[in-house]
Amino acid sequence: MRTFIAIELPANVQKQVYQVQLQLQASLQGLQIARCIRWTPITQIHLTLRFLGETNPIQQESLTRQLKPVALHQIAFRLSWGEIGCFPDFRKPNIVWLSIGGEVERLQQLQAQIERLAQTVGFVTEKRPFSPHLTLGRARRDSSPVELRRAGEALKNFQSELETHRRAPVAHDPFVVTQLVYMQSELRPEGARHTPVMHYRLG
Numbered sequence: 001m002r003t004f005i006a007i008e009l010p011a012n013v014q015k016q017v018y019q020v021q022l023q024l025q026a027s028l029q030g031l032q033i034a035r036c037i038r039w040t041p042i043t044q045i046h047l048t049l050r051f052l053g054e055t056n057p058i059q060q061e062s063l064t065r066q067l068k069p070v071a072l073h074q075i076a077f078r079l080s081w082g083e084i085g086c087f088p089d090f091r092k093p094n095i096v097w098l099s100i101g102g103e104v105e106r107l108q109q110l111q112a113q114i115e116r117l118a119q120t121v122g123f124v125t126e127k128r129p130f131s132p133h134l135t136l137g138r139a140r141r142d143s144s145p146v147e148l149r150r151a152g153e154a155l156k157n158f159q160s161e162l163e164t165h166r167r168a169p170v171a172h173d174p175f176v177v178t179q180l181v182y183m184q185s186e187l188r189p190e191g192a193r194h195t196p197v198m199h200y201r202l203g
Helices: 011-030 057-072 104-120 145-163
Strands: 002-008 037-039 046-054 077-089 092-102 133-139 175-177 179-186 193-201
Touching (some): 002 057, 002 193, 011 145, 046 133, 046 179, 057 179, 077 133, 077 145, 092 104
Antiparallel strands (some): 002 046, 077 092
């Protein structure tokens, strides 16, 4: 099965992130380009630490066993969410995301430990540097380059209005990370469905 390791969002943060999604949808709807982005269901939004992909039973057993000491050696830490951005950029918004702030150095240390664990159980080294974010939505495959470019401009303008206080920001509370979750990811026509396999409390 396909698996990954992540941090779940508390309910109050989920509600705040959902409000951002609704505002972005309304902004694109006004320009009649809302259809070009497929928004992630709020219950499926997590802070992914390592996407593993296809994971065989031996790797699953090893991961579920070794994640416990990794979690216990990391004390709880505080994070927050912030700016709207896109991968690869606003000119081609394949992925719409929210940035992560707070005690990012501790987050990076934890992610580095998980990366080493992934390699010890047979996964190849992740080539892309870790860039913590929350995925709000993804471009639909049938969206035209023109639609996506217009959507990217709208998203960039939205963020600019927040920065210049022309738009009232959604309250965004910091949250304390107290556990990791090992997740299963099932591909479906409507998008990936994520299901927790096991939770691990931080030390």
